[in-house]
Amino acid sequence: MSEYQYYEFIAVDRPLTDTQQRELRALSTRARITPSSFVNEYQWGDLKGDPRAWMERYFDAFLYLANWGTHRIALRLPLGVLDAETAADYCVGESACSWVTSTHVILDLRAEDEDGDEWWDEQDRLASIVPVRAELAAGDNRLLYLAWLLCVQGRELDDEEPEPPVPAGLGDLSGPLRALGDFLRLDPDLLAAAAETSPPLNAKAPSASVLSRWVKQLPEADKDAALVRLLRGEAVQARAELLRRFQGPAPQPTSGGRTAGDLLTAAEARWAERQRVAREEQAAERKRQERAAAAAREKRLDELAGRQAQAWQRVATMIETKKPKEYDAAIVLLTDLRALAERDGDIATFDRQVWQLRQQHVRKPSLIDRLDRAALT
Structure with missing residues (x-):
């Protein structure tokens, strides 16, 4: 250091x-x-x-x-x-x-x-x-x-x-x-x-007019003494004493x-x-985010329903690019297709299509690795 x-x-x-x-x-x-x-x-x-x-x-x-x-x-x-x-x-x-x-x-x-x-x-x-x-x-x-x-x-x-x-x-x-x-x-x-x-x-600070009226009521001798102290370099002492006098007993x-x-x-x-309140707020925020994510996913699946054939074609197109980012996008879309198949009770058809996809691209280890990590078997 x-x-x-x-x-x-x-x-x-x-x-x-x-x-x-x-x-x-x-x-x-x-x-x-x-x-x-x-x-x-x-x-x-x-x-x-x-x-x-x-x-x-x-x-x-x-x-x-x-x-x-x-x-x-x-x-x-x-x-x-x-x-x-x-x-x-x-x-x-x-x-x-x-x-x-x-x-x-x-x-x-x-x-x-x-x-x-x-x-x-x-x-x-x-x-x-x-x-x-x-x-x-x-x-x-x-x-x-x-x-x-x-x-x-x-x-x-x-x-x-x-x-x-x-x-x-x-x-x-x-x-x-x-x-x-x-x-x-x-x-x-x-x-x-x-x-x-x-x-x-x-903590309400006195206005200039209030201070002015109060100063005018001070005896001339007190004002002269305060000015002398100011000129002698005792401004802190003079100000403190005058403020205490103005404010009265603390x-x-x-x-x-x-x-x-x-x-x-x-x-x-x-x-x-x-800490307890923070944990409760964090838990509530996680639940809110989970609900929002679930709602967004359901909306996405509703939009995907009836368009599975086009979606599978998009997956094939993205894989053919052989680009890592396109592989990742294909995995996201395949995950949605699996969720839709589970919702519709047709997971067997989905598994068969993924197996065929694996056989077709068995020489693409990067894609296969992504399929394994996403548990798309």
């Missing part, structure tokens, strides 16, 4: 400085480096740097995949936007962990597939996922719950491990959250089982009293039910 690795980093809150870009260029001469990103692919060799250290120093998002089955996503959020203890409550295993720097909380999520040898269209993949960072900053903890569920899926928790608070909206994930779940191969049955106790999310997460083992059992039951 040939080796392939893909690394992509994005700076969201602040662009890379010229000095930072030079530092990165010194570590990779082949990478595509811009003020907001670093992208490189490896068919051999590896990244000359530690992604963990790069996330602490340079970037807000990181995606990695390798064709031996590793998929990894890391996201960095400022302290004050994401509570470090809350992150640690959900990121509890090897598949999902978190750590804190002096300024940020960093989430690190990964999935492994031992089958490996996967090839993804990595173009824009991180771009489709990175909006989950803004959702989390605005108080939407579904990303954190998916991180915990990833640990459950990896069998990294005891069956008796209690479920953390369940956020609203697990049954209706946003596009970026679905992209994240797909990339990390999150089991849809496990997610569906978890969503059973998740209340609906009021829906309280539910606590269903379930355990990791309960969710795994529920997911297995869902999978088994899907």
